[in-house]
Amino acid sequence: xxxxxxxxxxxxxxxxxxxxxxxxxxxxxxxxxxxxxxxxxxxxxxxxxxxxxxxxxxxxxxxxxxxxxxxxxxxxxxxxxxxxxxxxxxxxxxxxxxxxxxxxxxxxxxxxxxxxxxxxxxxxxxxxxxxxxxxxxxxxxxxxxxxxxxxxxxxxxxxxxxxxxxxxxxxx
Numbered sequence: 785x786x787x788x789x790x791x792x793x794x795x796x797x798x799x800x801x802x803x804x805x806x807x808x809x810x811x812x813x814x815x816x817x818x819x820x821x822x823x824x825x826x827x828x829x830x831x832x833x834x835x836x837x838x839x840x841x842x843x844x845x846x847x848x849x850x851x852x853x854x855x856x857x858x859x860x861x862x863x864x865x866x867x868x869x870x871x872x873x874x875x876x877x878x879x880x881x882x883x884x885x886x887x888x889x890x891x892x893x894x895x896x897x898x899x900x901x902x903x904x905x906x907x908x909x910x911x912x913x914x915x916x917x918x919x920x921x922x923x924x925x926x927x928x929x930x931x932x933x934x935x936x937x938x939x940x941x942x943x944x945x946x947x948x949x950x951x952x953x954x955x956x
Contacts, residue, residue: 795832798841803828805842805916810849812912815897823852840925847926850909902948907941914938
């Protein structure tokens, strides 16, 4: 089998192993699973164009997808600043939820999303990556942190989330 065919087979295996996990991380961070689909797909396209697998494909894919999410957010922010407020709302507003989606969304899910929005971005990412089963080593590599500090930072992130969650319950 030529080397390119071997890479293709390895790529397909990586796609099967990591697509849903990367999509969930990006979807939860962005709150937009259509965007998550696009960014996850783009990360895999970049991996395929690379022509070789990195040492840790799952970590590489999440890192690339996080960078793409950051770039998409920056582009969206620039567009909103350039457009008038009314036009920006019309162009960039969230689509109305489908009836099935609206019924699935529960108060607790909304409350968790609101709470996550009150937690700093790095901590959001850490909590979501850990919830997706990434190891401390993987989290450290993806977020450019010291592996030894991940446990402490995760504990702080959990406390921040719980404090913010408690504040949210007090407000209702």
